[in-house]
Amino acid sequence: MTSAISPVRSIGESHLTAAPRALTKRRARGAQLRGWLFVIPALVAYAAFVLWPIFQTFRYSFYNWDGVDPAQWAGAQNYKTVFSNEQLIGVIGHAFELILFFSGIPVVLGLAVATVMRRFVTGRMSTVARTVLFLPQVVPLVAAGIAWSWMLSTTGVVDEVLSKVGLGSLAQSWLGGFNTALPAVGVIGAWVLLGLCTVLLYAGMTKVDPALYESAQLDGAGPFREFLAITLPALRQEVAVCVTVTVIAALSAFDIVYISTQGGPGDATMVPGLEIYQLAFYNRQVGLASALALVLMVLVIGCILPVQWFARRGAEQ
């Protein structure tokens, strides 16, 4: 822009300034418009297949609709059902229980393993470890579900190992028992996410200045003190990322549950994602499914915002 204007200026600046200024303004507006042209394709795709469906979910949630006949206005009835129906409350509760497994195990165990790796594992070994631990991130969750359903069955590896170490009395169909099914699903999720968290935390630890550890050791700090005083504070952001990713995975779990238990036995492993699917496409209660979908979206944001806020605040300090 400047290159086009400058020759004009050099001829006679005094009486020509008004014209270029108008020109610049028009050009600036043109640049704004052209800039928005870059954004529009993405915005259109996003609006058509995300924003519009979200709005539709919101709209459906105020109707009783079987997906075929004309919809009946239902007011807030569907939301009342979500928050008063014992089965649906249980379903939301299951999602929170899964957080214990999907987030708790990978973050805690991941921190422990990454700490050990940082101290004692070198070069080649850590490259191999990264590759292997990342494998669950690359294969579809469906495959994880299939493999683990078989491993957790009565003829599977888990029971075989238990009976070999003399705990044969514990052997059972883990995904088939009312009390063990949800934790078993949680273990599958933990398996999927543990590698990601470990590698993420390990990568964060390698960025910590080794001099900090040296001076801590000179001050006589043991490995535990060292971990609490140096490692953990430095990893605030990585931990926040792990928690964010795993909490989203837990609350919106679908593939693993669909494949391994279909929500059973009874409703023991029914989670919001699967419930939405079944309500809408099998029970033909589109309105109720949409209300639950909206509650789920709000829940996810409600759980993630505090984590992000916590991470931001830490970064500013």
Added chain:
Amino acid sequence: MIIARRNSVTGTVLLVILMGVTLLPFVSMFTSALFPSGTYPLGISWPAHPQWGNFVQAFDVANMGAIFASSVSIVIGVVPVSVLIATLAGFALGHLRLRGGQIAFVLFVLGLTLPFEGVIVPLYYEIRDMDLLGSRWAIILPLIGLFMPFGVYWMRAHFISAPRELSEAARVDGATTWQLFWRVHVPLARPALASLAILLSVWTWNQFLLSLVLVDNPTNGTMAGALGAFQGEWGTNIPLLSAGSLLILTPTIILFVVFQRHFVTALLQGSLKG
């Protein structure tokens, strides 16, 4: 010295155990895939007569050739377009000073945490009204939209740190915004583009929910969708199911091992930024 060495052994052992647990499901699938079709293998054990033919049989019954072709064409339909339009938007929102750009960006960011189940019901009716149910477009079009929050976020993060002096120099030389984008900034963004393309390919390949709801014929769906359908049909035949699952996993695992450095970096950065 002795303590250090013992600790180092502990560390290695712990790591090896963790890697073993990670690999266990794959090993378990592999050994059970070799038992005679229809039998119930016990835990991890090597069969007396390995039935390599199970893989051939699974290839035929799962219609692997058609499924592979379908998944590849879905990836080709989703990834280049998504990367292109996300890059355009990321460039404008990160590098050009757009009035109202901040609002558009926040709008995209809000979609980052969206569980796909939240929009799957209206998507079904939307795709039905477009008369696309059952076709590959039923997966391709929504996925492009659903990938926008991450794609735009990712590319904006790259362009916001791109050197401004370059743009100013190009402007002085008379470059238009379009030339500035293609000639100067896209070539510089190549690593970010490659990572984004890898991530979106993996997520497309492994997409299950859209394939399950919007496409009833597995030969028009994704790999993950086909695997789910295969489990529904052959769920009780453990050896055949294991053989089929492994076949379906093979292309992904081969690609992962070949490009593992890129994969790991992409996934690490992807989750750190996302």
